Amino acid sequence: MNEMEKKEIFLKESEKVLKKLKGESGIALIIHHDDADGICSGAIAAKMLEMLGLKYHVVCVEKVFPEVIKLIDETKVDFFVFTDIGSGAASKISKMITGDRSIYIMDHHDAERVEDPRLTHFNPELFGLSGEVIASGATVTYLVARNLGEDAKKLAWMAVVGAAEIPGRLDHFNWLAFQDAQEVGDVERTVTPRGESIRVKVFRKPISYKSLNTSLTILGSVGYYRDGPQLALSACFFRDLSEAEKEIKKLEKERKEKFDKVMERIKEDGLFALRNVQWFDVEDEFKNMGTKTIGTFTSKLRFKLRLIHGKKYILGFMNMSNIIPGLGEIKGRWKKVSVRVPFKFEELIHAGSKQPVSALIVAAAYHNGGYGDGHDIAGSGVVPYENKQSFIEMFESLAAEKPK
Numbered sequence: 001m002n003e004m005e006k007k008e009i010f011l012k013e014s015e016k017v018l019k020k021l022k023g024e025s026g027i028a029l030i031i032h033h034d035d036a037d038g039i040c041s042g043a044i045a046a047k048m049l050e051m052l053g054l055k056y057h058v059v060c061v062e063k064v065f066p067e068v069i070k071l072i073d074e075t076k077v078d079f080f081v082f083t084d085i086g087s088g089a090a091s092k093i094s095k096m097i098t099g100d101r102s103i104y105i106m107d108h109h110d111a112e113r114v115e116d117p118r119l120t121h122f123n124p125e126l127f128g129l130s131g132e133v134i135a136s137g138a139t140v141t142y143l144v145a146r147n148l149g150e151d152a153k154k155l156a157w158m159a160v161v162g163a164a165e166i167p168g169r170l171d172h173f174n175w176l177a178f179q180d181a182q183e184v185g186d187v188e189r190t191v192t193p194r195g196e197s198i199r200v201k202v203f204r205k206p207i208s209y210k211s212l213n214t215s216l217t218i219l220g221s222v223g224y225y226r227d228g229p230q231l232a233l234s235a236c237f238f239r240d241l242s243e244a245e246k247e248i249k250k251l252e253k254e255r256k257e258k259f260d261k262v263m264e265r266i267k268e269d270g271l272f273a274l275r276n277v278q279w280f281d282v283e284d285e286f287k288n289m290g291t292k293t294i295g296t297f298t299s300k301l302r303f304k305l306r307l308i309h310g311k312k313y314i315l316g317f318m319n320m321s322n323i324i325p326g327l328g329e330i331k332g333r334w335k336k337v338s339v340r341v342p343f344k345f346e347e348l349i350h351a352g353s354k355q356p357v358s359a360l361i362v363a364a365a366y367h368n369g370g371y372g373d374g375h376d377i378a379g380s381g382v383v384p385y386e387n388k389q390s391f392i393e394m395f396e397s398l399a400a401e402k403p404k
Helices: 003-022 036-051 066-073 087-096 137-148 150-165 172-183 209-222 228-238 242-269 292-301 345-350 357-366 385-399
Strands: 027-032 055-060 079-083 102-106 119-122 187-192 195-200 277-281 313-320 334-340 371-374 378-384
Touching (some): 003 137, 027 036, 036 055, 036 079, 036 137, 036 150, 036 209, 036 228, 055 228, 066 087, 087 102, 087 119, 087 371, 137 150, 137 172, 150 172, 150 187, 150 209, 172 187, 195 209, 209 292, 242 292, 292 378, 334 357, 357 378, 378 385
Parallel strands (some): 027 079
Antiparallel strands (some): 187 195
């Protein structure tokens, strides 16, 4: 089966997902990720449920693992909608969500295939398509909403913003979302000898879709414990950035100061390293910020060629708060870990000579009482605070093995 045929099947499946949603009643809990893609996914899902006449609550989580799933299960709702998050924890979600409540996962990260009549799992990875390329989480969610007809195209601009996280130009289903958004006048594209420019037009003045992606991610991650995700969701929902703009500037300044401080420390002290991995730990330096910030910092670090080894996985750690806003408090002490690879190292992974990040972080976290997920060249996880060193050693050991 070629890629075009797989895409057609995936689109047909989106119709089935919407049909199932139409059969729901009661109140939903929408669980979305804290970056721009997750925020846009959550906003699209909320608008979709509203168009279906369904009620909902929304909660933003940074990582789905057993302690968090327990809190999700305890909420008094009738069904669950996970957007841009959940695919890598599908088996745990299926096992830990009690009763006969329906579970929907609309995601693009590496996915677990689970048999559960309550679970509707919509992810391109399950159809032989790459979630790193084919569609963002917001685009996956939009493909379901798109079946509602012409009115749903007013949601397409959010899929375009979410897709800014995928490297390169808009393509595949992300391009389809752009075409829909352009059709209803919510985005514009100009092409010059210097390249193309795509701008979102739903606010007071047009804004680059990539700049908007960055701003929403800052709100959702840096402002995670200060109502940032709710502010970002509201900006998308009501097409109004005015309340969020001042907060974005403040959080961006705060993040830059913290990032500069840690980068200077790395310049002075270097990274810890073994044969296959290199790592650093900011500990409480990013306190009061969401743990997505360690992923953003690690992504920036991978381009600092004078500070890193070009052929080793990069692991970044930070201490994690026990508070999950809107859900409650988890038990234990936890470390968030984000994994990235140097730019040139990507080629080795794609060529099959080095292990994909997702495989390594899933296994290393699992064997150390934690949870991990991700893509071929990027991933993240949580591990018990006391298991950090054994996690690093396990990651190193697995990374030394040749891909099968």
